[in-house]
Amino acid sequence: MLNSKQCDAFLAVAEIGSFDLAAERLCITASAVTLRVQSLEKTLGHLLILRERPCRVTQAGQSLLHYLQHSRLLEHNLIQELTGQSASSHFYRLNIAINDDSLTTWLLSTIQETLILDKIVLHLKVDDQTQTHHLLETGVVNACISTEVTAMKGCLAEPLGTMTYRMVATPQFVHLWFPNGINRENLKITPAVIYNNKDQIHTDIILKHYGLTPETYPHHYIPSAAAFAEAIYLGLGFGMLPDYQIGSRLETAELIEILPQFRTDIRLYWHHWKQQSVALEKLTTTLLQQAHLKMNQA
Known part of the structure; x- marks a missing residue:
């Protein structure tokens, strides 16, 4: 069995890219985060985190990251299915990576109604459209808008428009x-x-x-x-x-x-996990139906 505290420490570092910031998220010391990650690496027999600025996951770390993301997503889906909302909020939070041009022009007006009606809040990561896909690969976001055509394992890449x-x-x-x-x-x-x-x-x-x-x-x-x-x-x-x-x-x-x-x-594509939360599924449906219409409104 994987140790949950060790996995939480690894997940925090992988998502944030820093042991110090991961410690702040977990409300423990940076040395405690380091010890937990090191213990997890010893248990699995693989280096999981490259100690750089920012920190990066190794290939073995990527496999663990995907597993933990899916586990967290399944838990999140179960809570939403049974209670209709997350455990701590009346709103559903989604982490999305997007290019600045889309954010500035068509995105918010396209998904406005869905965000309001379905009580979704967004935490957006802005990067070039050729780079946003990497944020999904590293587990920082739940979905992204990207120029990348090929979906990574466990995900779908669906065309949004041009x-x-x-x-x-x-x-x-x-x-x-x-x-x-x-x-x-x-x-x-x-x-x-x-x-x-x-x-x-x-x-x-x-x-x-x-x-x-x-x-x-x-x-x-x-x-x-x-x-x-x-x-x-x-x-x-x-x-x-x-x-x-x-x-x-x-x-x-x-x-x-x-x-x-x-x-x-x-040409832009919407990358998301095949197994989605209810909130992300609704957002996906709205984007796939309406994004190309908004992009063509010059």
Whole structure:
């Protein structure tokens, strides 16, 4: 039999990535967390946690993490089935990983009614759409929105819809920086707006077609979807915006699509465990029915 206190200590470290923060969650000392994890590793004969910053689970730790997650999910489902709610709250809590563009644009309005009617509260983890899947793999979240097509073992990956991105800038910006069109030389001196160093949409286009890396041209890093769009609206740089944020600005000439040949469609998938809680099942149903409609509302 696995020791429950040792498993709780391991689970806390795996989810948070820190022995100190795990100790705060469990209301014990960090040394006690360390001893419990070490004892569990000795019992199982495998190293479970890589002591890094942040801590990471090993392959053996991943197997244990999946087992504990399923056990916790089954217990949670049983409590909800018998009582209609969790043991400590009238609300159901779901941990979801999502990309900032989806959060800023279509997500909340899509699931608003479900959250209210079914008393669901969300704890959101925001990361690039290419990275959110890793948060599900490491057990930090119950589900995620990702560009990853393949579901990991025990999960499903279901298509949500497509977000279309266009390279845009204001007319004033284009007149100032691209008066004679866009070429490699003027891109070297023209400021771009990029979400962060994980955002590959913009950088891959410029690298592939103009042979320029981000180190060779000026750029803003603005890791907020709302502020990112605002920077482009203010003429601070050019960048890739989804249609939802562009809205009617192309028709009103507030923005210009400067490289239409490099328009990019990003297909998003909803990753979740096959065995879901009642709350997550309802949220999944709403997303699969309505997400693609919201994404297309430009």
